Amino acid sequence: MLSFATSLSPGDRIGVTAPSAGVEAAAARRINFCVDWLRDAGYDVVVGDCMDGSGITSAPARARAEELTQMLCDPSIRCVVPPWGGETAIDLLDLLDWDALTAADPTWLVGYSDLSTILLPLTTRLGWATLHGDNLADTPYTPPSGLLPWLQIASGTGPHRQQDSGLVADWWRFEEDPQATVWKRVGTGTWSVHGGESLHVTGRLIGGCIETLCNLAGTPYGDVATFGRKHSKDGLIVYLEAAGDEAATICRNLHGLRLAGWFDHARAILIGRTSAPDNPVMTQREAVLDALAPLGLPIVFDLEIGHVPPHLPLVNGALATVTVEGDCHELVQELW
Template sequence: MSSTPRFPRPLRPGDRIGVTSPSAGVAGAATQRIEFCVDWLRQRGYDVVVGECMDGTGLTSAPAEQRAAELTRMLADPDIHCVVPPWGGETAIDLVDLIDYDALAGAEPTWLVGYSDLSTVLLPITTRLGWATLHGDNLADTPYAVPDGLLHWLDLASGDGPFVQRDSGVVTDWWRFEEDPRATEWKQVGTSRWEVEGGGSLDVSGRLIGGCTETIGHLAGTPYGDVRAWAETLDGPTVVYLESCEEDAVNTCRFLHAMRLAGWFDRAEALLVGSTRAPDHPDLKQREAVLDAVGRLDLPIVWDLEIGHVPPHLPLVNGALARVVVDGDVREITQTLA
């Protein structure tokens, strides 16, 4: 039996957005930034509610059971139409088996938005529940203006699509909270272009799935990261996207081999790889790590998309039907939420 992912309804003015920290909380100079981001959403007509799991004095915002319960409650609440964390963290993996999937299965889908450690939660919400999830800015980055070619995550969450995004051509960076907690313009620090491995062109389509390599890589081979089983329910292929935050190339290589062995790429038409500042190993570069694990699959690879820890951010919807075209001066991805 094939299935189509379930898409949350588009956000509307006046809708309620829940803020909770499934991983790291908020403290110190970051507090002023998050307060500004909440106000930024409210000024755009959204009713923002902030949960109790926001404490930033430790590794996580609260015990795993409490974080899972608050996330489940927000996602199941019919009055909340979107949930977004302040940012990622380190150990969201500790709550993936504590989420009440049975309760959520009986609820209407809610947008869950974010990246980095939140990828660890986005993945099972899509693969186990069939809900589309949105790999885009966390709350702390939400006020940043979007460069030409890209869309804001709110554009995807509030629109009907199709959504076309093109290579922005820029590499940016954040303003430190101590410098400007109200920043809305990225620092431009360089240029970049999407590139097909080996040259040539590419035109592929499939359902999107992916996230941060060093967080979701630990889910490969578990019931919470069974991409192969999820892909087998689809009527068509997948397009996998991955990005690395900070692990050196050897660990990137290990994660990707684990994903390969768990069947993550069995139905993939292409692999999209985000730009990274993660370090190379003396004997292995980041690109070589990807090729070591995936190169043997004869799978097209597109490098340097804006999909992770090197901003700006190109939001992708897990479960969306995507067409990726890289041909001459055309570098674009079109997402259809159907």
């Protein structure tokens, strides 16, 4: 019921295409550096045609859908990664060739932010494991102690063990350093469990960016309720992160996911650290609790899984065990 792509190794081909936003100006220097960085690491990198950064998307929706489908179905390409997210990847979902994808062997698709819009339905509709991790622009950054690079997660079945890094970081602006490989340290943070001091739970991972995924609820591309029923024996661990919407909007979005059955088979909920603004009368944490605390599920806050770096890569479909007890803040993923 779940399919994991073949382990990725140096020498394998990685496809780069922009299903959402493209690249221009100073950003192009960063992406060129990242492509060269992957090549220096031993990978064969091919860059697609859909990369233009002059508009809100890199190309018309049909062209982006065709290029992404082609790369995911090409047996010589073992992994596809975008330069970054964007705004409207949702416009290509019904243009992807789902029949061709169903007939193809699974290929790693890696990214986060607007790429959640594509990662999630590949997992829920096709059973392909997908990797919620650094986009290409972030890939050269060295993970802090406790976290693993997505390249390592994609390179084997695990168990992949990661711990709370304690780091709150930021990106270097491309104009400052287009070749940055060390995160800009801005503070510290730690995971916390709502309603208790400890947690030990196992389930199948599914989730992504709240602002993009809320638009999929109730469509054939966001049927997490059915996915949960299929995997009810293992249960789900649903992870979510807010990119930038203020707290009341996030609250409404989370209520919508709840009403769509996203948490019906959940055993725990993971919430990413966020710099999104509070509402004048509601914090981001209160937004989560307003929508999800009535479910009675354990909620772990402030994981490194979103728009505040560094990044803890998660595999949609992986069997994960989350432990928060005393000094042990750990997430272990097994890819089977």
